[in-house]
Amino acid sequence: MIDRLNWYTETVHMLLRMASPIRRDGSSVHYLRKRVPADLTDRAVGLLLRVPVGDQTATVKVGGNGMVKVSLRTHDPREAKARQAKVLAYLDDVWQSLRDGPRRLSHKQVVALAGDFRRRAIARFDEEPGPATVWARLLEVSAGWDEAVQLREAGPFVEEHLARHALNVDEGTKAALTREMFKVGAEIAEVLKGRAEGNYTPDLGASRFPVLQLDAPKDAASVSLRELFKGWKREAEAAGKAPKTFDEYGSAIERLVSFLKYDDAMRVTPKDIVAYKDMRLATINPRTGKPLSDKTVRDGDLAALKAVFKWAVGNHHIPSNPAVGITVMRRTAERTRPKGYTDDEAIAILTAALAYKGASDELAKTAAAKRWVPWLLALAGPRVGEMVQLRRQDVRRCGSHWTVTITPEAGPVKNKRRRDVPLHPQLVELGFIDFVEASAEGYLFLTAKDRSEVRGRLNAVKNRLSEFARSIVRDERIRPNHAWRHRFVTLSREHDLSQELRRMILAQGGKGVDEEVYGEPAGLYREICKLPRYTIPSGGQVLDAAEQGALQPQNGPPGL
Structure with a gap:
C-alpha cells in the first residue's frame, strides 16, 4: 500500500504541477524585490506564494526579513517590466487577502475554481499526454480510496491552486474545494488517457463548470442558521420525521447561535464546531451533576448540526458543511450491573x-x-x-x-x-x-x-x-x-x-x-x-x- 501511495503521489505531482523550474542565466536575468507591508509582516513571513511569471508560475517563499524576491525569468528589459506589473498586482491581491482575513466562497465559486484547475491541467498535457497506461494506473489507484485519503492527497494541490489566485479562504471553503478538486482529478485522468489513445474529441465535461468570477464582493451574504433550520424542518416534516427530532435539532441550533454570538452560517468554520463540541462536553448535566455524555453530544448536538448543514449544502445555501467529519470519541463506560432490573x-x-x-x-x-x-x-x-x-x-x-x-x-x-x-x-x-x-x-x-x-x-x-x-x-x-x-x-x-x-x-x-x-x-x-x-x-x-x-x-x- 505504501509503494502504491508513493507512486501515486509522485505521479500526481509530476503531472499536475503547472510550471517547471527555468534555469537562471547569470546576473542578466531580471528580478523583483518587494518588501511586505509592515502591518502584514508577522502573518506573511514563511508564506508560500504561487507568483505569475509570464505564462508560468513560480513558487516563492516570503523570507524571514519580510522580503519577496522573484525571478522574472527574462533578459529582456521590456518583457521584465510587463512581468513585474503582473507580479505586483498579484502581490497586492495577496496583501489585501491577508488584511480581509479568511474568505468564504460560494458553492458556485468553489466549483468554478475546481473547473479552472481541471482546465489548466488538461491544457498543460494536451499536446503531449504521455503514455495512456500512466493515466489508467492513476485512475485505478485512486478509485478505491476513502474520503480521508482523498482529502489528504488533494490537499497540497488545493493550497497551490489557492495561492495561484491569491486567495485566503476559510476552512469550510478549503474543505469544499479539496473535495471538488479530487473529483475533477479523475476527470483529468480520464480525458488525458483518451488524448494519449488518440481521442481528441471536444472535452464536453468542461461545460458543466461556471465561469470563474472572484471579483464579487468578498463578504458573502449572510445566511441565517435559524432560517436554515426552518428550511430543513419544512422538508423533514414532509418526510415524516418525528416532532421530537425538531425540538432537539432546533435546540442545538439555538445553542450554537448563542455560543457563536452571531446567526450567520457563512461564518461558521470547522474550528467553531470543534469549539462548540468542547463547550458541550464540559457542560454539567443538572440532573446528574456530571458533564454531558459523549452520546448526548455526538448523537444529539453534532447529529443535528450535521443534518441541517448537509441539507443547506445540498440546497446550495452554503458551500460546505463545517460539521462534517467532526465527532466525539466513544468513552468506554464501566458497567457494574445489568441494564435491566434484577x-x-x-x-x-x-x-x-x-x-x-x-x-x-x-x-x-x-x-x-x-x-x-x-x-x-x-x-x-x-x-x-x-x-x-x-x-x-x-x-x-x-x-x-x-x-x-x-x-x-x-x-x-x-x-x-x-x-x-x-x-x-x-x-x-x-x-x-x-x-x-x-x-x-x-x-x-x-x-x-x-x-x-x-x-x-x-x-x-x-x-x-x-x-x-x-x-x-x-x-x-x-x-x-x-x-x-x-x-x-x-x-x-x-x-x-x-x-x-x-x-x-x-x-x-x-x-x-x-x-x-x-x-x-x-x-x-x-x-x-x-x-x-x-x-x-x-x-x-x-x-x-x-x-x-x-x-x-x-x-x-x-x-x-
Missing part, C-alpha cells in the same frame, strides 16, 4: 404498582399509569411512551387471547409502524381488561382529545413513571423506564423465546424480521406465554401507605 427490583416495583392507590391531588389517569404501565412494560416489553398513549380501542380480543395495538394514530411510534402485541395471561388475571372496559373512550393514561394533544402530556406522564420507579429502585446506574425493556430481552433469552418473534414484539430490526407485518404474526402469543408469572408478596392485595413503605427497603443492597 428479579428483586422488578418484584419491588410491580408490588408497589399493584398496591398503588394514588395521591389525593393526583390525576386519576396518572395514578392508573403507575398502577398498570409497569406491568405492561414487564410482560409485553414495549417502549414506555407506546403504553402511556394506549387508548381504550387499542385493547381488543384476538381469538382466545387479548392484544394491545401500538399505532402512530395514537401518538409517536419510533418506526412509525402499527403492530399488535399479545397480552400475557397474568395481565388479564390481574384485572387489566376489567380496568380497560370500565374506562371511558379515548386515552387510558393521559388526558388528550387526539394525537395532536398527546406529546407534552405524554412526556409528563413518562416523567411521573420514572420518578415512581426511582422512588423504589434508587440505583442511578439504570434508566427507570427503559430498564424493563432490557429485562424483557434477558428473560426472553432465558426462556427460549424465538429471536425473530421477540424482535417483532419489541419492534426491533434484525435479520429475519419481516419488514411488513399485517395483523398479529402467528406464534406471538405462544412466545409471550413462555415468560414466567411474577410472584407478588402478600398475595397482591391493596396495601395501605405504611405497608407500601415496607416494600421499599431503605438500607438494602445497591439498587433497592
Whole structure:
C-alpha cells in the first residue's frame, strides 16, 4: 500500500504541477524585490506564494526579513517590466487577502475554481499526454480510496491552486474545494488517457463548470442558521420525521447561535464546531451533576448540526458543511450491573404498582399509569411512551387471547409502524381488561382529545413513571423506564423465546424480521406465554401507605 501511495503521489505531482523550474542565466536575468507591508509582516513571513511569471508560475517563499524576491525569468528589459506589473498586482491581491482575513466562497465559486484547475491541467498535457497506461494506473489507484485519503492527497494541490489566485479562504471553503478538486482529478485522468489513445474529441465535461468570477464582493451574504433550520424542518416534516427530532435539532441550533454570538452560517468554520463540541462536553448535566455524555453530544448536538448543514449544502445555501467529519470519541463506560432490573427490583416495583392507590391531588389517569404501565412494560416489553398513549380501542380480543395495538394514530411510534402485541395471561388475571372496559373512550393514561394533544402530556406522564420507579429502585446506574425493556430481552433469552418473534414484539430490526407485518404474526402469543408469572408478596392485595413503605427497603443492597 505504501509503494502504491508513493507512486501515486509522485505521479500526481509530476503531472499536475503547472510550471517547471527555468534555469537562471547569470546576473542578466531580471528580478523583483518587494518588501511586505509592515502591518502584514508577522502573518506573511514563511508564506508560500504561487507568483505569475509570464505564462508560468513560480513558487516563492516570503523570507524571514519580510522580503519577496522573484525571478522574472527574462533578459529582456521590456518583457521584465510587463512581468513585474503582473507580479505586483498579484502581490497586492495577496496583501489585501491577508488584511480581509479568511474568505468564504460560494458553492458556485468553489466549483468554478475546481473547473479552472481541471482546465489548466488538461491544457498543460494536451499536446503531449504521455503514455495512456500512466493515466489508467492513476485512475485505478485512486478509485478505491476513502474520503480521508482523498482529502489528504488533494490537499497540497488545493493550497497551490489557492495561492495561484491569491486567495485566503476559510476552512469550510478549503474543505469544499479539496473535495471538488479530487473529483475533477479523475476527470483529468480520464480525458488525458483518451488524448494519449488518440481521442481528441471536444472535452464536453468542461461545460458543466461556471465561469470563474472572484471579483464579487468578498463578504458573502449572510445566511441565517435559524432560517436554515426552518428550511430543513419544512422538508423533514414532509418526510415524516418525528416532532421530537425538531425540538432537539432546533435546540442545538439555538445553542450554537448563542455560543457563536452571531446567526450567520457563512461564518461558521470547522474550528467553531470543534469549539462548540468542547463547550458541550464540559457542560454539567443538572440532573446528574456530571458533564454531558459523549452520546448526548455526538448523537444529539453534532447529529443535528450535521443534518441541517448537509441539507443547506445540498440546497446550495452554503458551500460546505463545517460539521462534517467532526465527532466525539466513544468513552468506554464501566458497567457494574445489568441494564435491566434484577428479579428483586422488578418484584419491588410491580408490588408497589399493584398496591398503588394514588395521591389525593393526583390525576386519576396518572395514578392508573403507575398502577398498570409497569406491568405492561414487564410482560409485553414495549417502549414506555407506546403504553402511556394506549387508548381504550387499542385493547381488543384476538381469538382466545387479548392484544394491545401500538399505532402512530395514537401518538409517536419510533418506526412509525402499527403492530399488535399479545397480552400475557397474568395481565388479564390481574384485572387489566376489567380496568380497560370500565374506562371511558379515548386515552387510558393521559388526558388528550387526539394525537395532536398527546406529546407534552405524554412526556409528563413518562416523567411521573420514572420518578415512581426511582422512588423504589434508587440505583442511578439504570434508566427507570427503559430498564424493563432490557429485562424483557434477558428473560426472553432465558426462556427460549424465538429471536425473530421477540424482535417483532419489541419492534426491533434484525435479520429475519419481516419488514411488513399485517395483523398479529402467528406464534406471538405462544412466545409471550413462555415468560414466567411474577410472584407478588402478600398475595397482591391493596396495601395501605405504611405497608407500601415496607416494600421499599431503605438500607438494602445497591439498587433497592
